[in-house]
Amino acid sequence: MQVIHTIAELRQHLARFEAPAFVPTMGNLHAGHLALVRQAKPLGDVTVASIFVNRLQFLPHEDFDTYPRTLQADCDQLAAQGCDVVFAPSEQELYPEPQGFKVHPPTALADMLEGHFRPGFFTGVSTVVMKLFQIVFGQSRGQGHAVFGKKDYQQLMVIRQMVRQFALPVTIHGGEIERAPDGLALSSRNGYLSADERAEAVQLSQALKALAAGVLGGEHNLAALEQLATHTLAQRGWLVDYLTVRRRDDLQPPQPHDFQPGQLVALGAAKLGRTRLIDNWEF
Numbered sequence: 001m002q003v004i005h006t007i008a009e010l011r012q013h014l015a016r017f018e019a020p021a022f023v024p025t026m027g028n029l030h031a032g033h034l035a036l037v038r039q040a041k042p043l044g045d046v047t048v049a050s051i052f053v054n055r056l057q058f059l060p061h062e063d064f065d066t067y068p069r070t071l072q073a074d075c076d077q078l079a080a081q082g083c084d085v086v087f088a089p090s091e092q093e094l095y096p097e098p099q100g101f102k103v104h105p106p107t108a109l110a111d112m113l114e115g116h117f118r119p120g121f122f123t124g125v126s127t128v129v130m131k132l133f134q135i136v137f138g139q140s141r142g143q144g145h146a147v148f149g150k151k152d153y154q155q156l157m158v159i160r161q162m163v164r165q166f167a168l169p170v171t172i173h174g175g176e177i178e179r180a181p182d183g184l185a186l187s188s189r190n191g192y193l194s195a196d197e198r199a200e201a202v203q204l205s206q207a208l209k210a211l212a213a214g215v216l217g218g219e220h221n222l223a224a225l226e227q228l229a230t231h232t233l234a235q236r237g238w239l240v241d242y243l244t245v246r247r248r249d250d251l252q253p254p255q256p257h258d259f260q261p262g263q264l265v266a267l268g269a270a271k272l273g274r275t276r277l278i279d280n281w282e283f
């Protein structure tokens, strides 16, 4: 496996391949990321993972400075999955000057849910992903492929729409959420949890399952279900940003005819102590 730190070297290396399969990450990899790499491998003629903690998608009070940087351990894990290339640029390499040009996703998709609680987040994500796509796919002759985890459900939708509207020669694939045996969605931020918080953390996925079960049980008063779920978590000490049921297609609140199997997703974000967790449950 090649570990490459510069854009020029990566471009030179990838020029001999037709169609890369790409998994962008911020490192501190866990089994969820590795599953995305395994999913990517058969899609292209070279498998590339990037590791870059993207300052543009963090708010000033968020964990950019403390986000775990574990390059060597990440590379060892990627090599074990048969990843061919790791692109790990420095900040100076990716942003040698202030990134004045940015990709602003449409407000209808990006200003709700995560975008409401983390303003600018999806602009930061879209901008870095667009830039990484230019670097990884810029010289490919065939259709490229990129795999994003479904845990960041809204991010996956934003990227899909960006690729569609800019007619980028990349097919976007969603990877299923990997969960710990108790049901907690794997996340790099789970490492911030104390032992007590880790035991409690599964309650977020339980709340989402309860929302889904309520709808599947025939309750279509979503406000009531969401309020109950929020109250339940709040009583256990969580600070809930949102717990909600949306249409899978566009993340808008469901209309009466949307209450069909396979159409909906329960999404949630909440803080346990200082750690903000997100999760979702398709049903």
Ligand code: PAF
Pocket: 024, 025, 026, 052, 054, 057, 125, 128, 129, 152, 155
């Ligand atoms: O999901 C992530 O890890 C990041 O948002 C991404 C897509 C690598 C962009 O920085």
